[in-house]
Amino acid sequence: xxxxxxxxxxxxxxxxxxxxxxxxxxxxxxxxxxxxxxxxxxxxxxxxxxxxxxxxxxxxxxxxxxxxxxxxxxxxxxxxxxxxxxxxxxxxxxxxxxxxxxxxxxxxxxxxxxxxxxxxxxxxxxxxxxxxxxxxxxxxxxxxxxxxxxxxxxxxxxxxxxxxxxxxxxxxxxxxxxxxxxxxxxxxxxxxxxxxxxxxxxxxxxxxxxxxxxxxxxxxxxxxxxxxxxxxxxxxxxxxxxxxxxxxxxxxxxxxxxxxxxxxxxxxxxxxxxxxxxxxxxxxxxxxxxxxxxxxxxxxxxxxxxxxxxxxxxxxxxxxxxxxxxxxxxxxxxxxxxxxxxxxxxxxxxxxxxxxxxxxxxxxxxxxxxxxxxxxxxxxxxxxxxxxx
Ligand code: PMP
Numbered sequence: 001x002x003x004x005x006x007x008x009x010x011x012x013x014x015x016x017x018x019x020x021x022x023x024x025x026x027x028x029x030x031x032x033x034x035x036x037x038x039x040x041x042x043x044x045x046x047x048x049x050x051x052x053x054x055x056x057x058x059x060x061x062x063x064x065x066x067x068x069x070x071x072x073x074x075x076x077x078x079x080x081x082x083x084x085x086x087x088x089x090x091x092x093x094x095x096x097x098x099x100x101x102x103x104x105x106x107x108x109x110x111x112x113x114x115x116x117x118x119x120x121x122x123x124x125x126x127x128x129x130x131x132x133x134x135x136x137x138x139x140x141x142x143x144x145x146x147x148x149x150x151x152x153x154x155x156x157x158x159x160x161x162x163x164x165x166x167x168x169x170x171x172x173x174x175x176x177x178x179x180x181x182x183x184x185x186x187x188x189x190x191x192x193x194x195x196x197x198x199x200x201x202x203x204x205x206x207x208x209x210x211x212x213x214x215x216x217x218x219x220x221x222x223x224x225x226x227x228x229x230x231x232x233x234x235x236x237x238x239x240x241x242x243x244x245x246x247x248x249x250x251x252x253x254x255x256x257x258x259x260x261x262x263x264x265x266x267x268x269x270x271x272x273x274x275x276x277x278x279x280x281x282x283x284x285x286x287x288x289x290x291x292x293x294x295x296x297x298x299x300x301x302x303x304x305x306x307x308x309x310x311x312x313x314x315x316x317x318x319x320x321x322x323x324x325x326x327x328x329x330x331x332x333x334x335x336x337x338x339x340x341x342x343x344x345x346x347x348x349x350x351x352x353x354x355x356x357x358x359x360x361x362x363x364x365x366x367x368x369x370x371x372x373x374x375x376x377x378x379x380x381x382x383x384x385x386x387x388x389x
Contacts, residue, residue, distance in 0.1 A: 004317045008355035009152045015205040022246035043241045050248025057251040059188040067213045067231045072179045072200035073103035075213040079175045079196045080107040086222040091141025092116045098338035126287040127156030138170035149181035153335040154286030155295030164193030183254040206250030210243035262293040275367035294354040302384035303377040305349045315369040320351040
């Protein structure tokens with residue numbers, strides 16, 4: 001059986017059109033954008049052209065709102081620490097949804113060492129942020145609220161416009177991590193009322209090694225990485241021209257194909273969900289309808305996600321058990337705990353993220369492999385025998 005890769009939230013292949021477009025920046029057009037000679041100027045042009053494409057992709061006011069970074073993690077760190085530290089005279093309170101990526105939660109936790117207060121906004125059992133609680137939590141001293149556009153582990157899409165209305169009325173800045181959502185659902189930072197937004201190149205089928213932070217005009221931010229003053233002094237370090245040029249082209253292509261690709265993936269996702277939920281004691285995690293077009297996530301009673309992942313790999317089907325970034329720890333996912341699952345329930349998760357290589361023909365072998373995997377693991381599980389008594 002041919003390989004079926006269903007872990008597109010962890011890593012994507014670079015689009016061959018993007019690779020062809022950006023390849024010269026690894027070889028012939030190898031300049032440093034800060035150099036004043038013609039080779040440097042060519043590299044600078046590539047970075048600026050990409051900045052325009054990214055600005056267009058999220059409907060930003062202009063291209064100078066885009067700051068390139070080395071990754072989404074770095075963009076999240078810049079958003080959190082950069083705004084909190086720069087606006088310290090307005091307050092020392094930051095809040096984030098309980099299901100944010102660790103690259104938002106950990107910088108916020110670190111701010112506590114500098115005397116900041118950090119609280120998390122609870123979510124309901126489908127992963128939607130509790131808007132009433134958000135409204136109660138925000139005060140005049142809340143300088144940053146961070147809520148992701150959509151969650152990478154459970155696929156839930158947050159009501160960003162309602163959230164931004166609340167933040168605008170009661171707090172200061174809204175940061176949105178759009179890594180999981182970008183390229184899957186259209187994003188308009190102006191209509192959505194977003195102050196800062198994080199993007200990742202690879203999640204758009206671009207090269208690894210580039211991320212971007214949108215910073216709305218007027219938002220006060222300070223650098224967290226000091227050096228030669230690149231990127232308007234907000235992110236020093238020589239630009240990764242290959243990855244940045246590729247990121248812009250990837251965003252342009254993804255934007256052109258977004259409607260068609262979503263309409264293609266939704267029926268595949270829904271058929272997969274229907275088939276897999278036929279397994280006894282299996283449950284969908286995340287929102288049943290407000291979810292990303294390429295995302296299907298489950299939990300199965302009495303078994304472990306890590307064993308599911310390794311068993312599925314024996315069929316040459318690659319899945320995830322939650323966040324690849326922290327899956328080396330055997331701790332249950334903070335996202336699954338935040339939606340109210342007990343520890344033992346949160347352990348049995350499987351996340352399928354579809355992509356350009358996924359077809360309807362994959363549904364049957366994936367469902368069959370999942371069924372066989374779950375049966376096999378349950379036979380070995382003392383918890384399952386307990387449940388059957
Ligand atoms: N935010 C979200 C929602 C993510 O899923 C990830 C991981 N893909 C990140 C941020 C961090 O991305 P990276 O590890 O590429 O920096």
